[in-house]
Each structure stands twice: as C-alpha cells, then as structure tokens.
Amino acid sequence: MRLPAPSFDITHHTLDNGLRVIVAPDRSAPVVGIAVLYDVGFRSEPEGRTGFAHLFEHLMFQGSATLEKLEHFRYVESSGGTFNGSTHFDYTNYYEALPSNALERGLFLEADRMRGPRITEENLANQLDVVKNEIRVNVMNAPYGGFPWIYLPAILFDSFANSHNGYGGFEDLESATTDDAKDFFRRYYAPSNAILAVTGDVDADGALALVDKHFADIKKRKGPKRPSFAEPPLTAERRETHADPHAPIPAVAIGYRVPDPVNSLDQLLAMLLLAEALSDGDASRLQRRLVQRDHLVTDVSVYLGEFGDPFDERDPTALTISAHYPDASSLDTILRAIDEELARVADDGLDRGELDRVRTRLVSVLVRDLDAVISRTLEFAKFELLHGRAELIAELPERLSAITEDDVRAAARTLRPDRRAVLELIAGGAA
C-alpha cells in the first residue's frame, strides 16, 4: 500500500550570532509553537555534578534579563498558552504553544532568557528543593521509578558521560553553586549552540523579521566543541541487579548498543522495524511468545532511545527490551526465549506481510505525532539539531520503505547475548 508522505514548507536562516532558525508555516489554526533547543544534555555535565543539566533547565524559568521570577509563566499562561522544558541525553528544550497573536511575546520570552537567566542563591535553593521533589515523586517513592533509563546506562556504557544518572544524586545536586550555573550558561547556552523553531500560524518572512528583532542583538560567543561520546558494541555479556523497594514483581531491562543513529540512519531504521516487529501489539513476536504462549511476562516492550524515542540521541544510543514478570526464578527462561526469537528473525526472516504491516503502522504513528503544533515544532527542532535537517522527518516514510527484510535480519543478528547488558530488578515490595 502507499504510505502517507507528509510535506512541510520549511525556511532556514542563521543569524550573525550563530543562532540557527527554522520556520514552518501552517495556517490551518491560529496557534503557534516556539521551541529553543540547546545542544547540551546529561552527557555534557561534569563529574561530581550529576543532574546539573536538568537543575539548570529549572533555573532557566526563574527570571531572565528583564523579567522577574514568576513572570515567564505568567506571560505565557495569561496569553492563553502553555510552556515546558525537558532535559535529554544530548539536548535540552524549552517551548511554548501559544495563540498566534502571542507570537512576538513568545519570541521575546525565549530571547530574554537566551540573554541570561537570573541565577541567584535563593532561586538555586528553591529549585534544588523542587528538583529533589521531582526525583522523589518519579523515582524514590515510585515502584519501577527510573527503571530502566537511570540504571541501565550504568551497565550498558562505560564512560561517565554515557553511564551516569541524568537525574543526579542528591549529594551532587546539593553541591551545585551559582558559579557552576553561570559557567554552564556561558559554556553551553551560546546562540550558536542553539536551534530556534517556529511553526504554525505565521508567515515565514514576518516570523523571521520578529526573530531578527528579538534575537539578533544577543551577543555572539563561541559555542562548545562537542566531543564524541561513541562506544563500540559490548564483547561480553554484563549482568547486574537493581533493588527496588516498592516494586511488587520483578522486571528486567536488556540493553544493546546500536549503530550511530545519525550517520547510520538506515541501520537504525532497520533496527526500529525489528523493535516494532518484536513488541508492537498482539501480533508481535515477543507478545506472542512471552505473553500469549509461554505466559512468562506481564508485558514486554522493545524500544530505541533511552526514553523510547528512536531519534532523540546521537551516538551512542541503545535498544532496550524491558519486561515485568511474576516469577522471580524465570529470568533465564525469559532470556533464552528472547534469544530464540531473535535467532528466528535472523535465520528465518519475517513472515509474509509482516514487514509491510509493521512499517505501515510505524509510519502512521510517526505522522500522528506531528498533528499537534507543539510536537511538530519540537520534532523539527530536534531533527535540525541532531540530524542537521528538519526535512528528514518528511523523508522517513520513504527511507523506511527502502528497508528490506534482509536489513531487518541483519539487525537481529547483531543482538547477540555477548553484546547485551542485563539489568534485573529485584522486587523489594513483594507481598
């Protein structure tokens, strides 16, 4: 069948201070999305400062060049908009969805904090408490909290950059200073280290003129040189356990280092189709084997990218197989069954029609994710930052169409037991 091919009208522009701008008009509804992505994430935080990139993200909401604390939120929300920010392995984003009559206001707000956040002892202490509470609610007081994204990288990767806890330890967070924050801003928040994306109810020329008005006079400064964080595939299996005091039943996460998502995109896409064939829906291979036939697991999922977004990271990234299972003694049986299913794909290939149906659904999901103006804005900015081209999103259906069964088999062949890291979650909350 023919797959839908989305098309977008994207204008590129780079300001003299190095800020890269993309504008993608869509006049169908009077809303706009604005996103600024800075090319810094967990991987760039210094040793002894785990969690700092995320703590710093919070500080970017605490007042800026001309605005007091609380004003950012108030201006966005009283204009009828919403806002947020999030820290990832390779980047940090800040964004607003607004009625289109607030376009210039939104651009002003982003420019104002690109000039500099208000880093004070009081703001730092306050947001340290907020971040600790964020970690308590999402990790420390929750069953399966942070599993596996915090704990699996620790055994799958070797370097500090790739393996440390991105949320951060309390000791590290507490030792952060306002000087650290000022240094971090100077080093990583230069205009030349950022992408600005504007989509929705704008005309390209008008939007670029407003961008120029608010961002052009931000001083140019040198951006950081990003080191390579790449790590080659494992050569021997690694196994660790993670004790979870709240979890009522065990879980496992199996990680594999996978090809460079930027420079080997087609290999990544083959791996993505394999992941979908393994775990998307009741017709997928691991659902059939582990859930329906062998009754070994409660659920199983296979995904690329530590947060489940295959396009969210540069090299290195991971494929993760994760499952909850009721019987703590069945882990080896589960691993053997997974290996058998991977070998079946590698040796025998896929069933008739399997690749086509998996690919059709995957394209449908990719397209569906672009419906909301803010999702579209964030996706364009992310592809522009990590892949150098926002347009690549529109080309994914075609790229996926070119992936063959042999490509998927080749991907399956790389997921060998000696290349995996297995993290077993010990259920401390079992009744």
Place this chain on the structure above:
Amino acid sequence: MSPATVPALTTPRKPKGLRATEAVLDNGLNVIAVRKPGVPLVEMRLRLPFLSAKPMHPAQATLLSEAMLTGAAGLDRVGLAAAVQALGGDVSVNVDADRLIVGGNVLATNLRKLLDVVASVLVDPTYDKDDVATEKDRLLEKLTIARARPGVVASEALALRMWGEHPYALDLARPDDVAAVTPGQVRAMHRSLVRPSGAVLVLVGDVAPGRMIEQAQKALAGWTGKAPKARVPDLPPPPGGPLQIVDRRGAVQSTLRMGGPALTRTDERYPALQLANLIFGGYFTSRWTENLREDKGYTYGPHSRVDHHVLGSTLGLNVELATEVTAPALLETLYELGRISALPVTETEVASVQQYAIGTLALSTATQSGLASTLSGLSAFGLGLDWITDHPARLLATTVEDVSAAAAEFFAPTAFTSVVVGDADVIADPLAALVAVER
C-alpha cells in the same frame, strides 16, 4: 508586572469553523463525525454507557476490556491485531465506572476496513477461555503493580471515604473479584451491555463527514440491540471529616488527596468554578503552585482539577510533599483555601485564567485525537461541538464577583474530604497539631 519591553498581544485570528455532522444509525447508534484535516488519519472513540451498581460489575468489566480484542469472527488475537496493524491502525479498550471506550486511529483511507474489524469484535467476540485466563493473570499482576503506587493507594482511599457504599467508591477492581470472574460471565456482560442503542461513536479526521457516517452505517449495520438501563443510586454528598492518614512506612513523600463536590458543565455557574479552580491550583500561575513550589519548594507540583462523571462533577486537589514538610505544606494549603474562599479574587487573576482557559481549550481541540476525545467526553452529557465553540464567550462573560462566589462555596477548607498516604510515624503528630486526623 510588565516592563515596557514585553510585546503586546496582536489581534487574535479567528479559528476556522468546524462542523459536526450527527446521525442516528438504524441500530440506534449515535454517530458524530467531524472533518478535520491535519494528518491523513481518522480518530475513533466509541463510547458505551457502562455504569452499574452490581457488586461484581467492576471486575467483570475490567476483564472484559482486557480480553475484548483476543479474538472475533474466526480471527484469533494475532489475526485481529495483524489486521489492524496492516491498516496503519490501532484499537484499544478501556473502562471506568461510567463507560467503556473502544478507541483507536487509522490511516484515513482505511477507515472502512478498521470499522469492519471493530464491528466483528462488537458483534461476534470470542472470549476463548484460555485467552480470558491469560488476561486474568495479567490483569491481577497489573493491579498489583498499580496498587504499589502511592497515588493509586491515595485515590482508592479517597474514593472509599467520599462515596462509601456507592459504586464510585471502587476505583480499581478488587483482586478476589477478578479471580472469580468466568469467561461465561464476560460473554454474558458483552451480550448485555455492548449494544449500539445509547452508545456514541465519534469520528474525527481527514474524511468527509457524510462519508464517515456512511461507512459506519455499512460496517456496523449488523450490530443491534439495546443495553438495559442501569439503576444506580445518586451520588451521596462527600462527608468531609478528619484527615485520614494511610501509613506507607519509610515513604520519602506524602501523597495528599482532597476531594469535594463541583458543578457540572451544564450549570450556568460552571465557568466561574472553572476559573476559580484555575486561580487556586489549576495552572502553573496558580496561587497554590506559586506558594508551595515556587516560594517554598515543598513539592514538584500541586494540581487541582474538576472532573466530570456521569453522576456528578468533583473537585480534586493532588499534591506530593516531601515527608518532613508535610504539615507546613498542609498549613499553606489550608491558608490558600481559606484565602480564596474568604477574600475576593482579583481582576488580573480572572483576566489571566480567562485567556488561559480559552487558549488551552483551543490547543486541546486543535488535534484530531484531542477533539475526538473531547467530543466523546462531552457526548455523555448531551453536549457537542457547540459547547466548545460557545465556551469562550461564557468564560469572558464571567465576572470577578462570579468567580469569587464560586470560590467561596467550593474551595472552603471545610468542603473537602481528605486522605494522605505517607510515613505515619513522622507526619501524624505534626498534622494532628493542625487538623483532626484519623489513622
């Protein structure tokens, strides 16, 4: 608050009008179709009334929802799932005390084929005993996992305290009840309750509405019948009373849940209550968030919200507090509740939440899936696209006095029934110094 440099808003642009086409099919099914381009998909929400006072209903309904897609009309669960996936589609089933929803989405060109698959599930589901047994085991495991979460423990405790003997008191099915459900009971429930008359199908996407209705008519013609009308008692008034402490030993946070009555969307004072809720704790600029998070750092984020259930609407206050500041955070919460109920809100606050409510309504209905879910939710109350279109005017017509009056009535500290899940050894005494508590 405004330095001269912050740009003013420009003239708002009017949204393109959407039109809903409604039809009642021969089988009694109400279909609402809206053409909404954007992406080449259609979103589907089939909503079936599922309210019941029968004690085993929640367990049976939950297992039914888990097992509904395990086979139909000669296809097994793999066959069904593969058929849907090949259409670029997805179908899922979920249930709560009010309704069962068969939801999904599909590439627009494949809508008819997806409706055919859905029809086969509605008319001729299998509920094979082995599949039902598999889903029963998984459901028990999922319920165990859910109940390990402090938010679920707190919600269950609050529902029980607010509603007592009423069916709404049970948030999640009880494991013993689930264990006792048979495939025969699930099949009987499907035969009785999964009927088109009284159900509403919402279709939103990039297809002409007349065509979507025609496809629904053809695909679903063989689905017939009417579910019996449920007899369910009215919702009792929540009792208020002491703060109930549920012990979670060693917890690093306390999970506070407070609930009270609210107004339904059809009440003319509802916009005032909606705005009062936003000012109190319904958006980031709210008093509760600015105080507890941005000033004190006691929490990652408090949230208050109005929920609309078929039998009545409720106000809910949710917050997770660092254990050692649980009592001071309750003190601030009571202060903010007292302040908003005893003193008028300000002009600036009302203007801000009016714009926020209007803007976020537009954003949440700007996607196919958002609009479909909103229309499906509204349909249970006899409301439709008009409600969405007309609501901004209602919000703008609401005055400071209206909002203050709603706040005084619904946000009084005494209006709430409350529970907290936390480390009782640490939090009980400090809390008891502030309010009456019960362990």
